[in-house]
Amino acid sequence: MSKSWIIENGRIIDPASGRDEIASLVVTQGYIAPAEEPAPADAERINARGCWIAPGLIDMHTHLREPGEEYKEDILSGARAAAAGGFTGIACMPNTTPVNDCAAITNFILDQARQAAVRVYPIGAISRNSQGELLADLGELKNAGVVAVSDDGRPVANSQLMRRALEYASDFNLPVISHCEDVFLGKGVMHEGPVATRLGLRGIPAAAEAVMVYRDIALAEWTEKPVHIAHVSTAQSLDLIRAAKARGVRVTAETAPHYFILTDEDVADYDTNAKMNPPLRSKADREAVRQALIDGTLDAIATDHAPHSTLEKDCEFDLAANGIIGLESALPLSLSLVADGIISPMRLVELLALNPAKILGLSAGTLQHGALADLTIIKADQPFIFSETDIYSKSRNTPFLGRQLPGRTVLTMVGGEVRFEKGLL
Amino acid sequence: MKKQYIFPHRHILGMEQFSREDIAHILTTAESFKEISSRSIKKVPVLRGRTIVNLFFEPSTRTRLSFEVAAKRMSADTFNINASTSSTTKGETLIDTARNISAMHPDVIVLRHSSSGASQLLSQHVHAAVINAGDGAHQHPSQSLLDLMTVQECKDRLDGLKIAIIGDITHSRVARSNIQGFKTMGSNVYVFGPSTLIPMHIEELGAVRARTFQEALEGADVVMALRIQRERLHDPLLPSLREYAQRFGLSSDPLGWAKEDAIIMHPGPVNRGVEMSPEIADSSRSVILNQVSNGVAVRMALLYLVGNA
Ligand SMILES: [Zn+2]
Ligand SMILES: [Zn+2]
Numbered sequence: 106m107s108k109s110w111i112i113e114n115g116r117i118i119d120p121a122s123g124r125d126e127i128a129s130l131v132v133t134q135g136y137i138a139p140a141e142e143p144a145p146a147d148a149e150r151i152n153a154r155g156c157w158i159a160p161g162l163i164d165m166h167t168h169l170r171e172p173g174e175e176y177k178e179d180i181l182s183g184a185r186a187a188a189a190g191g192f193t194g195i196a197c198m199p200n201t202t203p204v205n206d207c208a209a210i211t212n213f214i215l216d217q218a219r220q221a222a223v224r225v226y227p228i229g230a231i232s233r234n235s236q237g238e239l240l241a242d243l244g245e246l247k248n249a250g251v252v253a254v255s256d257d258g259r260p261v262a263n264s265q266l267m268r269r270a271l272e273y274a275s276d277f278n279l280p281v282i283s284h285c286e287d288v289f290l291g292k293g294v295m296h297e298g299p300v301a302t303r304l305g306l307r308g309i310p311a312a313a314e315a316v317m318v319y320r321d322i323a324l325a326e327w328t329e330k331p332v333h334i335a336h337v338s339t340a341q342s343l344d345l346i347r348a349a350k351a352r353g354v355r356v357t358a359e360t361a362p363h364y365f366i367l368t369d370e371d372v373a374d375y376d377t378n379a380k381m382n383p384p385l386r387s388k389a390d391r392e393a394v395r396q397a398l399i400d401g402t403l404d405a406i407a408t409d410h411a412p413h414s415t416l417e418k419d420c421e422f423d424l425a426a427n428g429i430i431g432l433e434s435a436l437p438l439s440l441s442l443v444a445d446g447i448i449s450p451m452r453l454v455e456l457l458a459l460n461p462a463k464i465l466g467l468s469a470g471t472l473q474h475g476a477l478a479d480l481t482i483i484k485a486d487q488p489f490i491f492s493e494t495d496i497y498s499k500s501r502n503t504p505f506l507g508r509q510l511p512g513r514t515v516l517t518m519v520g521g522e523v524r525f526e527k528g529l530l
Numbered sequence: 531m532k533k534q535y536i537f538p539h540r541h542i543l544g545m546e547q548f549s550r551e552d553i554a555h556i557l558t559t560a561e562s563f564k565e566i567s568s569r570s571i572k573k574v575p576v577l578r579g580r581t582i583v584n585l586f587f588e589p590s591t592r593t594r595l596s597f598e599v600a601a602k603r604m605s606a607d608t609f610n611i612n613a614s615t616s617s618t619t620k621g622e623t624l625i626d627t628a629r630n631i632s633a634m635h636p637d638v639i640v641l642r643h644s645s646s647g648a649s650q651l652l653s654q655h656v657h658a659a660v661i662n663a664g665d666g667a668h669q670h671p672s673q674s675l676l677d678l679m680t681v682q683e684c685k686d687r688l689d690g691l692k693i694a695i696i697g698d699i700t701h702s703r704v705a706r707s708n709i710q711g712f713k714t715m716g717s718n719v720y721v722f723g724p725s726t727l728i729p730m731h732i733e734e735l736g737a738v739r740a741r742t743f744q745e746a747l748e749g750a751d752v753v754m755a756l757r758i759q760r761e762r763l764h765d766p767l768l769p770s771l772r773e774y775a776q777r778f779g780l781s782s783d784p785l786g787w788a789k790e791d792a793i794i795m796h797p798g799p800v801n802r803g804v805e806m807s808p809e810i811a812d813s814s815r816s817v818i819l820n821q822v823s824n825g826v827a828v829r830m831a832l833l834y835l836v837g838n839a
Contacts, residue, residue, distance in 0.1 A: 299731035304704055305646035305668030308730070375647030421624060421645035423666065 107135040107521040111144040115482065116154035119160060120455040121471035132160055132478040135368030135521035139474040151516070151530065153482050159454045160470050161193025161223075161479035161517065162436060164487070165359060165461040166257070166282075166335055168428070169225070170510065172213060173202025178412040178499050180214065184221035186432040186497040187411070191514030193467055193479035194224040194462075195410075195432070198260040199235065206230035206241040208249035214249055215377075222524040224479070226252040226465065231270045231281065232317040235259040238266070240273060247277040252465045255282035257335060258382075262288055264320055273332040280464060281332035282333045285317035294423045296369040296384040304375065306422060308386050315341040322349040322356055324336030331355035333464055336409050338364045338383040357464050358397075359405040362431060362438035365394045371504060374485075377418045377425035378504040381411070393490070395447055398456065403466060406456045408435045412500035423462035430498045433491075440485055444511040450485065482516040482529060489513065537835045542661045544669035544674040545710040553715060557679050559831035560810065560824070566603060567826060577606035580837050584610045585652075586663075587643040592798060593663050596822075597640050600829035606837065609636075624648060629657045638837045641665070646703075658695045659669075659836035667701045673797055674707035676828040678715060680820050682753050684793050689716035691837040694746045694788070695737075696778065697756035697805060698727040700767075704797045705756060709737045722746035723756075723778055743778070747787040749764035754778050754795040771804050786836040793817045 110132040114446055115130050131138035133145060178186075180197075187195045195382040197214065205214065211227050218225035229246035233239045235256040243254060254274055261267045261283065274281045285312040290313035295301050297308025322345055337343060338362050348355045356374060363381065368388050372379045379385055397403040406530035411428025418425050439457060442448045448456070462470030469479055489495075489512075491505050515529040535555055539547060548556075584594050594610065594679055601608040613627055622643045624643065636658045641649045646666030649666060651734060653660040664670040682688055693712050699705045699721050712719050713736035720738040732739055740746035747753060762768050780794065794806065794816045802808045810816065 297730060299734040302729040302731045303706070303735060305666050305703060307667075375650055419625065421643070421651060422647045423645045 108118065109133045109145045109148035110151060110521065111148045111157055112151045112153050112482070114331060115156045115158035116448050117406050117472060118454050119472040120451050121505045122302060124472070125451055130472065131275045132521050135478050137472055137474050137476045137478050149530065151482070154527070155484065156515065157450060158472070159481055159483055159484040160189045160458045161481050161519065162457045163465070163467065163470055164192050164195040164408050164410065164432065164435070165405060165465055166361070167195040167197050167410045167432065168200065168412065169197040170201065170412055171217065176499070177414055180217040180225060181221055181507070182497065182499045183410070183432070184218070184223045184414070185227060186430070188222040188517045188519070189495070189497045189514065189527070190432040190434070191436045191483060191517055192223055192432060193481065193519045194226060194467065196226040196228050196252055196465060198228050198255060198257045199230040202382045204230050205233045205251070206233055206235065206246070206265060206364050208245045211246060211249035211251055219388035220457050223519055226467065228252060228282065229254045231261060232254045233264060238402055239529070240266070241271060243274055243279055244277055247279055248356070251279070252283050252467065253280040253333070254478070255284065255335065256348045257282065260284045260286040260288055260317065264324065268320065268324045268328060269326055271328050271332060275330045278466065279492055280331060280333050280466070283317070283321045284335050285314050285321060287313045287316050290426050292315070294380065295372050296386050298369050298387055300369045300372055304372070310388065311339040311341055311386060314339050314383055315345060316429040317516050318342040318345050321408045322354055325356055326352070326354045329355070331357070334358040336364070336383055336407070337394070337403065338386050340392045343393050343397045343402050347397070347400070350402065358402065359407040359461070360394050360398070360403050361407055361409040362435050363427070363429065365391060365398065365442065366438050367504065376421040376504060377420065377422055378423060378429055378502050379428055380425050381409070381429055382427040398442065398448055403456070405440055405461045406435065409459065410434050410498070412498050415501055418502050428502070430496070430500055430503050433495055434505050434510070437491065437513045440513070441510045445483065478518055478521040479516050481514050484515050484528070485512040487512050536576055539569065540659055540836065541649070542671050542832050542836060543649050543653065544662060545671050545674050545707045545714070548711070549716060550714055553675070553678065556675055556828070556831050556835065557682060560675070560679055560827040561832065563830040564824070564827035565581070566830070567823065572603050573605055574603065575605045577601065577604035577663045577835055577837050580606045581604045581635065581664050582608045582638045582640065582833060582837065583631055584608060584640045585613065585631065585642070586611065586623070587613050587648070587663070590642055590664065593642060596825040597663060598831055599831050600657055600826050603826070604830055604833055606833065608654065623760065624652065632656045633657070638833060642790065649701055661832055661836065664703055665780040667706070669707050670703040672825070672829050672832055673704050674711040675832070676821055676825040677754070677795060678711055679824045680795065680826055681793070683824070684753060684817060686757055688712065691717040691751040692749055693717050693752045693754065694721045694740075695719060695754045696746065696780065697723045697759055698762065699723055699732060699756070700727045700729045701755050701759065701762070706735065708754070709735045720746045720750070724768060724774070727762070736808050743784050744787050747784055750788040750792050751787055752795060753780060753785065755800070757797065758769045758801060758804055764818050775804050779804060780810050781806070782810065785810065796819060798822070
């Protein structure tokens with residue numbers, strides 16, 4: 106039986122209800138109690154003065170590497186990293202070994218996740234083995250518990266398959282998440298621009314993303330089905346998404362913190378921790394991503410947490426694996442947007458909790474009474490230097506070590522149980 | 531009193547690290563070593579007892595030989611390691627090999643590698659000085675320095691010259707090094723080739739992107755052709771070598787736009803009939819063989835400057 110809590114004098118930020126006020130929040134039996142209800146006598150007190158109380162963050166784009174590459178990450182270590190980053194739920198991409206394209210793998214993941222610090226929502230593959238040829242058994246995957254489907258990392262090159270995926274997935278209310286990349290244009294190792302030319306590295310043009318974003322918008326518009334665009338990195342893609350939304354196309358989109366913090370200049374010393382796909386883009390693209398977070402073109406911030414060991418990263422740039430870890434740093438990096446006055450605290454919580462929950466159809470991302478007590482307490486202005494001791498993932502591949510960040514999570518609660526606490530109690 | 535110049539670089543990784551003074555110093559040093567190669571006994575003891583490792587992950591007989599001859603003329607002990615990148619999985623091999631070589635305490639490691647940035651990576655993992663003998667499409671500083679030396683010998687200056695570089699700029703470390711090297715020395719560098727082989731933003735390295743062959747060659751003092759690799763046909767960057775030769779190859783016709791005393795260069799080996807016609811390659815304007823002999827002198831200078839630290 107989970108205990109009761111009274112979280113006192115925090116700033117409750119709940120975009121689902123529009124609530125932003127200093128108040129106390131009561132948790133009983135693992136659920137949020139009504140605002141007027143007094144706390145039970147045995148409720149334990151948490152002093153949240155000076156902190157935000159927000160619904161637990163939801164990462165709709167995580168790579169947990171299990172099954173298959175447990176030396177990089179496993180479900181439990183990834184979930185610990187998530188809890189430390191303020192996340193109470195994470196959706197894990199299917200590009201494991203084997204690929205999560207059937208109920209057996211989904212069941213395995215959910216089984217492992219029973220011991221995990223946070224809720225784990227598996228994402229199934231669109232196509233068998235993510236090979237882009239035949240549809241996976243989406244109905245079976247849905248029954249087993251996947252919350253969405255995606256061939257992330259292996260973009261769907263066949264437009265007919267993508268069309269059929271949008272149609273068929275909608276029969277099971279499964280969101281389709283598209284990693285938009287033209288694989289022929291995408292044969293490079295960093296953003297195609299002046300830095301790539303100087304370093305002699307093969308470029309990935311911004312158009313490699315935009316042409317696929319437009320294809321997916323065209324298919325969503327024609328079939329009248331929803332599509333979600335993963336990790337948007339370019340101004341051109343955002344213009345397409347903005348225009349499509351204005352026409353009423355059911356398109357949603359996410360970006361990742363590195364696309365609004367870093368640029369291709371950060372690759373300058375062949376730093377393999379600045380290598381990811383899509384690649385870090387130009388300053389103009391970074392500005393466009395920030396603008397799209399403000400104006401609603403982007404719906405969510407996701408981590409694209411992609412753990413790799415030194416084996417894959419401590420090597421020549423063109424041979425290094427794509428991706429960086431992000432669960433521990435996503436909230437602190439996003440808080441820098443608030444600190445810089447770019448977005449409001451309310452918008453931040455919407456981008457990191459409410460909207461990802463909505464897109465995935467989860468009953469999460471809110472502090473309204475009756476909701477599961479999945480929440481995080483944030484010290485938004487307590488600057489710290491991001492260091493190895495802040496990393497709970499098995500991997501250390503991040504370009505943000507040593508960077509000063511404005512604040513972070515100090516407590517994460519899942520279903521009324523404290524799953525992470527540092528510097529509060 | 532003029533302050534004594536001290537060569538400030540521990541590694542030779544690329545041309546962008548050099549000031550005008552650095553390059554002038556390297557070229558002066560190379561000139562003084564060039565004389566050694568014309569003696570009957572072509573050996574001086576300046577690097578006696580020093581160990582130089584030629585670590586080549588890409589086959590290159592010419593560059594390796596040039597470094598080896600340079601090292602031997604300075605009395606250094608040399609070892610050649612020909613590693614293969616095909617067996618390199620995920621690149622551990624470069625760092626592992628580097629650590630193994632480090633245990634032998636070499637003074638200089640000369641690295642040729644197919645990955646851009648490989649020599650910088652190596653320099654972070656060894657105590658020895660690293661000389662980049664070509665890393666991917668990034669840099670090939672000793673080639674650029676020997677080109678600068680050759681042009682200076684022919685023209686008595688570098689400042690104000692027009693240098694036309696023709697061909698595959700995108701995949702060329704020679705082009706990147708030379709754009710930066712010649713620019714630093716006050717030359718004006720023009721690049722020209724099929725649009726598929728001219729990278730975006732090449733202007734930001736300091737080159738002028740010529741729109742026509744004529745614009746590139748008009749009034750040029752130096753015309754440098756780059757090697758076309760056959761595999762570029764498959765990317766697809768070029769339809770055929772035949773069409774390349776017709777539209778972008780150096781023959782007497784387009785060379786009519788260049789200055790009468792313009793010299794012809796090529797980093798070698800030349801695909802005769804592709805990058806240039808055989809008559810041009812063998813003409814008196816071609817300084818391709820001077821480039822080869824200056825290569826040894828420049829590499830002696832570089833080994834001397836970083837090997838004696
Ligand atoms: Zn992806
Ligand atoms: Zn991903």
